[in-house]
Amino acid sequence: MKRRRVQPPDRRSRTTPDNHPAASPSSTAAAETPAHDPPTDNPLSHKNHPQATPNNKIIKRGRGSSKSNRLLNAEKSPTQGPLAPTDVPPVDLVGGRAAPERSPDLEATEVPYVIQALPIDALIDQACRGLSLPTIRDRFDEIADSSLRQQTSYKTFLLEPLEAELEHRDERRRTRLVREATFRRPKRIEDFNFAVNPNIPHEVVNTLTEPSWVAAGHPLCLVGDSGTGKTHLLIGIGTAIAEAGLKVRYPTTANLVNELSEAAGEKQLTRVYARYDKVDLLCLDEFGYMELDKVGAKLLFQLFTDREERRAIAIATNAPFSEWPKTFTD
Template sequence: MHDFAKLPLLLKELRLATIRNLWEPFARQALEENWPPDRYLAILCEHEIDARLQKKLKRNLKQAQLPAGKALSTFDFSHAPTLNKAKIQDLADNTAWVNNKENLLIFGPSGVGKTHLAAAIAYGLIERGIRVLLTSTTALVQKLQAARQQLCLPQTLAKMDSYQVLILDDIGYVRKDEAETHVLFELIAHRYESGSLIVTANQPFSEWDSIFADTTMTVAAIDRLVHHATIIEIVSESYRRTHCRHNK
């Protein structure tokens, strides 16, 4: 078989899908414009790499399970004037805190945009190659409980290590049940200095005894979370209630 005819088969075998689709039109352009071979090869490789990055980004966005439309551009900072917008933007743009296995804790009453803010930061991180998963804390705790009953909790926790950032949304809704709070503590302990957590909470730390089964566990959990952490407090009235009043 002539090399020209073999090339698509070879590229398919090598899983170079983008190059397989583009090598012919770029070959014609290279001949017309008298490109050197290294330029032709470099351009094909650049397109292959870009296509793979876009595919990875799309896959990571899907796996992250972020709510649609919750970008920083759609967050109403005027409703929460105490927030440092530049700091929030930096958390989304700069991955250093994730690389350093630091945490982000977002506090505020219900309806002020804690989940929106966490998701918006996550969107920015994903665009920079960070793998993220957002989950309600209650749902995750139930999953971990099931794993413990099946004697595979360590393996389940290890699987979550593939996510550089794990978002525990609404941690305060976990029931004060020994089994639930124990696996939640195990998750926090497992992630300590090994992976970043973003935690959203309605209650301040002083009320976290309502989450964990005993004071000792509460103190230990808080200690692990706040070490190497950025803490953001949203001081505002519920956006949903305000929006409802304005629309009456």
């Protein structure tokens, strides 16, 4: 048997008792609705809008909508609904389904995600590191302040750090090429004393510091007695060529022959020849100071032959050309 809820009588509205013969489901529903709600012209009112709730919330009619309406009515009128306000679960107004409850611990620990913008200097530093621009990274503050004082144009301001970066890269490349040349000691043409050696023409030596003869594959021989500055000139010329951007190697004759002999014994001679073939200028010092054995002389002569008219070679020796057959016995 269906239980009916007894509603207390309201003075402003007529109610029919449950045991009265004229009572009907429609009259019971009318008694459950508060009679003190005044009529309104609000189009979103639950009396004027077919899809409006008593809280002026429009819900989507669909699966579970009747249950949602009952829950909303109970929330407005605690004494009229079947559930107390504390027992009403959260309702999804779109689908008419009960939403899952949120954990109080989770709500207390939730922190909104905040994006913090990095300073402009930090962004420039990161970009320069990503593009491998160390000079711009170190000097962009200085260049920016200078351009601001001089009120230069945007293009001029952009050109200045790029030129500084290119200049620094060239400097690092020159330093690397000089280091890879493995010179015995640092020597420069500017430090050579031409007054002590008047037979050495200054103009010719300055011409040899230009890389044109190296690019053409021409040979160079510095012949003279000990103490005349052959090694100084050889290292100075090699340093100038390396700073011009070409690859240079500086071995002594004895060290080069030993390297070739060891490579031949380890069956790596082809690899060593290929490595020296990539060198633009081979500066060979102390040539003719000692006699070479037959195998060493043959290996060195093969290296000379491979570089002939293709790669430049500079030799410093105290032996005149007439004594060279003593070095190459064959």
